[in-house]
Amino acid sequence: xxxxxxxxxxxxxxxxxxxxxxxxxxxxxxxxxxxxxxxxxxxxxxxxxxxxxxxxxxxxxxxxxxxxxxxxxxxxxxxxxxxxxxxxxxxxxxxxxxxxxxxxxxxxxxxxxxxxxxxxxxxxxxxxxxxxxxxxxxxxxxxxxxxxxxxxxxxxxxxxxxxxxxxxxxxxxxxxxxxxxxxxxxxxxxxxxxxxxxxxxxxxxxxxxxxxxxxxxxxxxxxxxxxxxxxxxxxxxxxxxxxxxxxxxxxxxxxxxxxxxxxxxxxxxxxxxxxxxxxxxxxxxxxxxxxxxxxxxxxxxxxxxxxxxxxxxxxxxxxxxxxxxxxxxxxxxxxxxxxxxxxxxxxxxxxxxxxxxxxxxxxxxxxxxxxxxxxxxxxxxxxxxxxxxxxxxxxxxxxxxxxxxxxxxxxxxxxxxxxxxxxxxxxxxxxxxxxxxxxxxxxxxxxxxx
Numbered sequence: 001x002x003x004x005x006x007x008x009x010x011x012x013x014x015x016x017x018x019x020x021x022x023x024x025x026x027x028x029x030x031x032x033x034x035x036x037x038x039x040x041x042x043x044x045x046x047x048x049x050x051x052x053x054x055x056x057x058x059x060x061x062x063x064x065x066x067x068x069x070x071x072x073x074x075x076x077x078x079x080x081x082x083x084x085x086x087x088x089x090x091x092x093x094x095x096x097x098x099x100x101x102x103x104x105x106x107x108x109x110x111x112x113x114x115x116x117x118x119x120x121x122x123x124x125x126x127x128x129x130x131x132x133x134x135x136x137x138x139x140x141x142x143x144x145x146x147x148x149x150x151x152x153x154x155x156x157x158x159x160x161x162x163x164x165x166x167x168x169x170x171x172x173x174x175x176x177x178x179x180x181x182x183x184x185x186x187x188x189x190x191x192x193x194x195x196x197x198x199x200x201x202x203x204x205x206x207x208x209x210x211x212x213x214x215x216x217x218x219x220x221x222x223x224x225x226x227x228x229x230x231x232x233x234x235x236x237x238x239x240x241x242x243x244x245x246x247x248x249x250x251x252x253x254x255x256x257x258x259x260x261x262x263x264x265x266x267x268x269x270x271x272x273x274x275x276x277x278x279x280x281x282x283x284x285x286x287x288x289x290x291x292x293x294x295x296x297x298x299x300x301x302x303x304x305x306x307x308x309x310x311x312x313x314x315x316x317x318x319x320x321x322x323x324x325x326x327x328x329x330x331x332x333x334x335x336x337x338x339x340x341x342x343x344x345x346x347x348x349x350x351x352x353x354x355x356x357x358x359x360x361x362x363x364x365x366x367x368x369x370x371x372x373x374x375x376x377x378x379x380x381x382x383x384x385x386x387x388x389x390x391x392x393x394x395x396x397x398x399x400x401x402x403x404x405x406x407x408x409x410x411x412x413x414x415x416x417x418x419x420x421x422x423x424x425x426x427x428x429x430x431x432x433x434x435x436x437x438x439x440x441x442x443x444x445x446x447x448x449x450x
């Protein structure tokens with residue numbers, strides 16, 4: 001575009017030069033047409049003035065093209081960036097991403113993923129002695145699509161230790177672009193779709209406050225920069241609260257903590273400043289309230305949570321901030337403490353402080369890539385902390401520094417995960433005090449998506 005403009009501007013400049021040369025020749029010959037030369041000079045000046053605005057137009061179009069390329073790369077990243085799951089033990093996490101393909105017909109698509117995990121940590125003697133460990137992460141199948149105004153989305157996962165429904169819902173898209181989803185669908189709370197960039201997530205996930213899927217109905221209404229989501233969930237994704245083979249961490253009935261989450265209402269509203277531009281900022285508020293049924297007492301307690309978030313995407317930068325307050329008030333029998341609640345998922349369970357605050361501060365940068373082999377490089381630092389209300393309890397901290405690298409259908413997470421008093425790291429605890437000191441895990445997750 002610049003070379004074209006240069007050529008256009010060069011033509012009148014050349015003509016001006018030739019006119020000057022001709023004037024010199026005429027002067028030497030003694031026959032000068034002053035009026036003709038002045039007229040031609042004025043015409044060329046006017047032509048140059050007419051072309052001048054093209055410079056500004058070209059510069060503006062170049063800026064818009066660069067901004068559009070950044071938005072396109074960011075959209076591709078957000079479409080793909082369906083992170084990374086967790087660990088059912090201190091040493092086995094898992095993960096996720098989205099690429100869909102292969103149409104069954106014009107509107108239904110099948111996809112899937114095959115992932116492997118390689119890791120090292122400093123809190124497991126076996127892993128340290130072997131200088132690391134590796135294994136199959138997961139194999140998954142998913143279907144997504146639309147027939148007329150009927151929507152479908154489902155995903156089933158096969159892990160080495162369990163197979164689970166990640167989500168599965170049927171929806172309807174109204175003429176005003178609002179959508180109703182019924183089935184096992186994502187709970188609208190806080191930063192969406194994820195409160196992190198990395199493979200291991202952040203502390204809100206382990207509190208059941210991020211990337212949570214429950215059984216119920218959800219309505220999403222977009223209106224320009226505004227979006228409103230309202231939902232009701234009868235219970236967690238499975239009817240049985242004793243089943244620990246689940247993707248989301250939920251209240252479970254295990255041991256002396258015999259509680260089940262039920263009848264939960266959610267409301268989330270957000271507004272995007274600068275919507276549709278290369279620099280936009282989503283600010284939002286979320287709230288949820290539900291019941292906790294206790295099988296030992298037959299009584300019903302309650303639980304609630306509230307959050308404020310900011311998701312800022314400016315150029316290649318992404319900043320995520322969230323503050324969430326939560327409370328569990330179970331109706332336990334005598335002898336069972338009320339200051340803790342048991343959550344479960346991925347084949348295991350652990351206790352969580354009944355009252356606390358979770359804070360999130362994440363930063364990511366999407367690097368421009370001009371390489372025939374590498375399509376995507378996004379690096380990040382995700383930090384989150386749980387502040388517990390119980391006097392004397394130690395906070396739980398989680399910090400992950402890493403990069404996501406894309407090679408066509410292959411995506412690789414390279415993460416250094418550091419944690420203090422965090423579940424799955426040594427003897428860390430989300431309920432109170434745990435093993436002191438920072439523990440580290442270096443994790444590589446390699447996945448092929450189709």
